Amino acid sequence: MALFGDAPFATPKPERLVKRVLEIASDPGDLVLDSFAGSGTTGAVAHKMGRRWIMVEHGAHCHSHIVPRMRRVVDGSDAGGVSGELCWQGGGGFQLFELGPSLLEKDAHGRHVVSSRLASAELVEAVCRQFGFTPEPQGRDPWRHGSSSERQFIHVAPRMLFREDLLPLSEALDPDATLLVACLAHDTDAGNFPNLDIRKIPRDLPDAIDWAKDDYSLALALT
Ligand SMILES: C[S@@+](CC[C@H](N)C(=O)[O-])C[C@H]1O[C@@H](n2cnc3c(N)ncnc32)[C@H](O)[C@@H]1O
Structure with a gap:
């Protein structure tokens, strides 16, 4: 308790209690x-006990309490808690990562969908090529992302599609045209739309693309 005169919440656990739990439930290196x-008691004790650790905290006390505390653990100036009985003198290090923006956003119907950031030209082009279509960045129609002939088109939707999404696509096509619809998932029988060929975007395709231009990590490089 003496560690934080202004503890960020009412129930900080004593280090000895967390040490007992970690002795029972984990081994060094876990x-x-x-x-x-x-x-940050769990991480502080885990660190002193030779465990690796991950802590998640969304409060501002991450910066005001946890990071300074872990710095003291790492540099050996934290003589409190279980430091004495473990003969803790410092060592190791840690990295702080800040969460990037969510990959989900709500659409006009309030449904969670993959963020429109993921529907970038890069993904659309990659999916077109994956299915053997030539990308058409300036497509004649907004739904038309590529073609493989004068009558075969592709539409890329990196999200789950519902009947109300597919119906307008089906109706937009000329009678002898077909449309490959590449999506993450769909909740309707593909057979309901004879002019649509509904396929799933291979899961590893979005993963293979370097979406994040920003680096949200902050390497503290403490040793
Ligand atoms: C009771 S405290 C944790 C106590 C600590 N684990 C211990 O044993 O002493 C709960 C903490 O969870 C954090 N928290 C609550 N919801 C969270 C969330 N969704 N993501 C990250 N941190 C969250 C709060 O800000 C608060 O600091």
Whole structure:
């Protein structure tokens, strides 16, 4: 308790209690997760006990309490808690990562869909080529992302599609045209739309593309 005169929440756990839990439930080198880190006791004790650790915290006390605390653990100036009985003198290091923007956003119907950032020209082009279509960045129609002949087109939708998404696509086509619809998933029988060929975008395709232009990591490089 003496560690934080202004503890960020009412129930910080004593280091000895967390040490007992980690002795029972883990071995040196194991990975300990505390997804509600609070004041960071779990990580501090895990670190001193030779465990690897991941802490998750969305409060501002991540910066005001946890990071300074872990710095003291790493540089050996934290003499409190279980430091004495473990003869802790410092060592190791950690990295701080900040969560990037969500990959999900709500569409006009309030449904969670993959963010429009992922529907970038890069993904559309990659999916077109994956299915053997030539991308048409300036397509004649907004739904038309590529073609493989005068009558065969592709539409790329990196999200789950519902009947109300597919119906207008089906109706937009000329009678002898077909449309390959590449999506992450769909909740309707593909046979309902004879002029649509509904396929799933291979899961590893979005993963293979370097979406994030920003680096959200901050390497503290403490040793
Ligand atoms: C009771 S404290 C954690 C106590 C700590 N694990 C311990 O054993 O001493 C709960 C913490 O979880 C954090 N928290 C709550 N919801 C969260 C979320 N969705 N993501 C990250 N942190 C969250 C709160 O800000 C608070 O600091």
